[in-house]
């Protein structure tokens with residue numbers, strides 16, 4: 001007797017990313033009702049199950065989808081607007097552009113194109129900090145992408161035309177709506193940073209997060225310019241300022257955390273917060289190199305992110321993983337730091353845990369079926385002697401063949417199934433042109 005299931009992926013090398021780092025050659029993953037039912041060799045699985053559909057993928061690697069723990073999806077409408085400039089100049093241009101031109105439709109269009117880019121590159125989950133968050137949520141629901149977001153707070157005026165009191169009021173409405181909509185999903189509150197919010201504002205956001213038991217996503221210690229600014233404003237360092245406002249705990253994701261003291265590394269590890277390491281963005285903006293080996297050594301949780309497309313260029317988690325694996329080796333002159341296996345771990349299961357997703361990030365029975373099938377029998381990755389290296393050092397976003405979220409195939413043979421890719425691209429170019437025009441005026 002065989003059990004009927006929805007989908008079986010066969011024939012590839014399965015990287016389960018479980019605690020034992022199981023690798024199964026000629027493996028198979030069984031999916032039923034959006035959940036992974038079983039994982040094993042092709043032979044044993046086909047003896048136990050029959051499926052509505054079997055996708056055979058010899059020469060491929062089957063692994064969890066990437067979990068992008070820091071991005072601003074719809075910022076792709078401003079891609080290229082502020083490249084090769086300092087973080088301060090970047091923020092100045094970006095914030096002005098957002099205040100002048102951003103609207104709900106731009107966020108919908110940008111988020112759709114960004115999620116198309118994510119899915120095409122094997123990313124199945126993203127933590128998104130941006131304006132008009134409900135528009136991005138609606139787009140994600142249509143597309144079938146695992147998007148986590150929440151209300152963002154920034155200074156005294158936001159692109160949605162609110163002052164801080166208005167932001168707080170709106171945040172409460174969004175949190176109530178999200179809590180009601182999806183009670184099984186964690187809520188998120190997103191104070192932008194300690195250089196765009198004063199102490200009183202941060203404390204009130206901390207109180208709001210505590211009231212809703214919400215998770216917190218913020219930027220911290222990204223550049224030395226930021227440290228100077230925060231010192232002027234708060235007479236302290238970003239991590240201490242956040243901690244004083246009740247914003248550093250096990251539910252916190254700190255984006256970047258590049259400039260940390262030894263004491264801050266220990267404090268972050270102790271608090272159980274997750275650092276979203278964004279090496280491509282940090283390099284592109286000349287921000288420095290995060291002390292990831294030291295964070296890991298101290299037992300801190302580290303995950304990977306791309307940051308937004310305006311700062312990082314692409315939303316490509318293969319680049320983030322590759323850069324995380326290369327950068328720290330080079331800086332410390334130690335090639336044993338951040339192995340390829342560790343880089344994949346940071347980009348999948350560790351990211352999921354950092355976002356509070358206990359059922360995402362590994363290919364094991366009972367886990368949600370979020371995964372990617374990557375072609376690794378390629379000129380860049382063959383012969384694939386080391387399956388981790390084949391992915392991190394030999395493959396890229398365009399090698400992803402199929403992407404599955406919640407058991408649903410959202411990309412099949414590189415064709416997006418839930419978004420019209422050509423239209424998403426045309427729409428992005430059209431709204432970006434409107435944004436550019438608004439920015440160049442006056």
Ligand SMILES: [Zn+2]
Pocket residue numbers: 070071072219255307308
């Ligand atoms: Zn960011």
